[in-house]
Amino acid sequence: YKTSWNGYKLHIDTADCGVPIAALLCSASMHDSRAAVPLSHITKQRVTNLYDVMDAAYCSKELHDH
Numbered sequence: 593y594k595t596s597w598n599g600y601k602l603h604i605d606t607a608d609c610g611v612p613i614a615a616l617l618c619s620a621s622m623h624d625s626r627a628a629v630p631l632s633h634i635t636k637q638r639v640t641n642l643y644d645v646m647d648a649a650y651c652s653k654e655l656h657d658h
Contacts, residue, residue, distance in 0.1 A: 602617050
């Protein structure tokens with residue numbers, strides 16, 4: 593018998609006041625850093641943002657290059 597865990601993560605980009613702007617649902621096994629760039633593209637289409645504040649788990653070379 594195999595035991596497995598299936599799960600999901602919901603990444604949400606919010607405004608300073610807490611209003612959700614964009615969301616990205618992915619598998620739990622995906623590293624947080626892989627969600628940063630797609631989430632920023634979704635946000636860019638909806639609002640003009642001046643800065644991003646993210647947890648250290650989102651830090652990656654791709655995000656820095658973006």
